[in-house]
Amino acid sequence: MAELQFTLHATSNNSKARAGTMTTDHGEINTPIFMPVGTVGSVKAVTQQQLYNDVKAQIILGNTYHLYLRPGLEVLEAAGGLHQFIGWQKPILTDSGGYQVFSLAASRKITEKGVMFQSHIDGSKHLFTPEVVMDIERTIGADIMMAFDECPPYPSDYTYAKNSMELTHRWLDRCFTQFNNTPDKYGYTQNLFPIVQGGTYKDLRTESCQYIASKNAAGNAIGGLSVGEPMEMMYEFTALCCEALPQNKPRYLMGVGTPWNILECIDLGIDMFDCVMPTRNGRNGMLFTSKGVINIRNKKWSKDFTPLDDGIPNEMSNYYSKAYLRHLFVANEILALQLASIHNLSFYLWLVTEARTQILNGNFISWKTEMVERLQTRL
RNA sequence: GAGAUCGUAGCUCAGUAGGUUAGAGCGUCAGUUUGUGGCACUGAAGGCCGGGGGUUCGAGACCCCUCGGUCUCC
Numbered sequence: 001m002a003e004l005q006f007t008l009h010a011t012s013n014n015s016k017a018r019a020g021t022m023t024t025d026h027g028e029i030n031t032p033i034f035m036p037v038g039t040v041g042s043v044k045a046v047t048q049q050q051l052y053n054d055v056k057a058q059i060i061l062g063n064t065y066h067l068y069l070r071p072g073l074e075v076l077e078a079a080g081g082l083h084q085f086i087g088w089q090k091p092i093l094t095d096s097g098g099y100q101v102f103s104l105a106a107s108r109k110i111t112e113k114g115v116m117f118q119s120h121i122d123g124s125k126h127l128f129t130p131e132v133v134m135d136i137e138r139t140i141g142a143d144i145m146m147a148f149d150e151c152p153p154y155p156s157d158y159t160y161a162k163n164s165m166e167l168t169h170r171w172l173d174r175c176f177t178q179f180n181n182t183p184d185k186y187g188y189t190q191n192l193f194p195i196v197q198g199g200t201y202k203d204l205r206t207e208s209c210q211y212i213a214s215k216n217a218a219g220n221a222i223g224g225l226s227v228g229e230p231m232e233m234m235y236e237f238t239a240l241c242c243e244a245l246p247q248n249k250p251r252y253l254m255g256v257g258t259p260w261n262i263l264e265c266i267d268l269g270i271d272m273f274d275c276v277m278p279t280r281n282g283r284n285g286m287l288f289t290s291k292g293v294i295n296i297r298n299k300k301w302s303k304d305f306t307p308l309d310d311g312i313p314n315e316m317s318n319y320y321s322k323a324y325l326r327h328l329f330v331a332n333e334i335l336a337l338q339l340a341s342i343h344n345l346s347f348y349l350w351l352v353t354e355a356r357t358q359i360l361n362g363n364f365i366s367w368k369t370e371m372v373e374r375l376q377t378r379l
Numbered sequence: 380g381a382g383a384u385c386g387u388a389g390c391u392c393a394g395u396a397g398g399u400u401a402g403a404g405c406g407u408c409a410g411u412u413u414g415u416g417g418c419a420c421u422g423a424a425g426g427c428c429g430g431g432g433g434u435u436c437g438a439g440a441c442c443c444c445u446c447g448g449u450c451u452c453c
Contacts, residue, residue, distance in 0.1 A: 037414080044418090045418085063414080093414095095414045096414085097414095099415095100414090146414075149414095195414090228413095254413095254414040255413050257413045258413070261413075275413050275415095276413070276414085279415080280412065280417075281412060283417085283418055284411090284417085285418095286412080295409090295410095299407065299408080329418090330406085337418055
């Protein structure tokens with residue numbers, strides 16, 4: 001039972017990309033890694049068996065805010081934590097609810113103490129403080145607990161971004177105090193990752209990175225990006241943060257992104273990603289494949305009996321045809337959501353695994369350049 | 380052969396007592412989705428209202444003829 005360890009195996013010589021291994025009490029995670037999002041204890045439309053066997057997920061996400069509301073701490077604690085409750089024995093990372101401060105902006109109130117949420121389920125009010133969030137994440141049993149932060153919207157003026165960042169830093173102190181004063185809940189080691197904020201201001205981002213780095217945490221996250229800013233700006237600030245954060249700790253870019261976003265950000269030195277895109281967009285008929293992007297609902301696929309994607313080593317993607325999946329979507333069949341989600345996640349996991357191989361082989365940049373171009377093709 | 384009834388978007392149909400650029404659902408097409416309040420959302424294309432003639436200031440609606448479908452009867 002030990003704190004999360006990060007071992008770097010290789011760094012690309014003409015980029016900042018790196019290949020590593022994170023070791024947790026629930027197993028190893030090879031980086032760079034993509035983490036499927038399972039907000040309420042379920043990666044929507046995908047079973048845990050499929051996550052293990054088809055998607056080959058190494059770690060998944062849960063959400064503090066959503067799990068706290070349902071099923072609630074009583075059930076989670078009685079179950080022995082989220083791993084036991086949902087039947088997932090690999091690592092779990094929980095987002096703190098900080099993003100919900102941003103996405104559910106209409107029904108919350110931010111103060112120094114914390115955030116007063118109004119439940120989207122029944123309208124009841126709940127106060128989330130850094131201390132409360134740490135306790136909840138302990139009870140969920142996350143291997144990686146994210147600090148409670150505020151994710152400012154884009155655009156935010158300098159004053160707002162600065163005040164927000166400083167609040168996030170004060171909350172971070174309280175998170176660490178609470179974290180250090182509470183034991184691991186279920187016997188295995190839980191880790192706390194702080195989150196860089198600072199909006200789209202270089203001096204604030206740099207300051208935030210330095211503050212976050214001073215905590216000497218097992219890993220560090222970059223938040224507040226991909227919230228509507230131009231893509232080039234997202235890359236610019238990701239690069240800046242990667243430079244300013246410790247080299248020997250995993251860097252997690254929260255909420256990103258498209259396949260090409262991920263490759264570009266691996267190039268900049270990011271090790272961990274999560275995004276709802278493969279599942280949410282998949283449920284809406286958008287497929288990410290090794291040859292480009294497909295809107296599977298389009299009639300052009302109605303008689304295309306070739307595999308969803310024969311460019312990745314995933315049995316389901318090789319087995320089912322585009323015409324069949326289109327039919328399932330048009331017929332509004334539940335299986336459509338399952339196959340699209342499994343395929344997209346499998347593709348994402350294949351992509352980061354392949355990126356890792358290319359980094360280890362020293363071919364990352366040339367491979368990435370070609371892939372970024374190809375993956376964006378509209379088929 | 381006679382009577383009844385229907386004919387409006389690719390499909391199924393709305394279109395009040397005749398009144399502005401004829402609507403809906405589905406389908407088609409396109410776009411959106413980035414630490415999940417979404418099997419979602421936004422938009423577009425698509426009609427000589429079966430055809431012809433007439434009444435009227437004005438007809439998808441009313442009248443006549445005609446073509447086609449359906450049903451009933453002889």
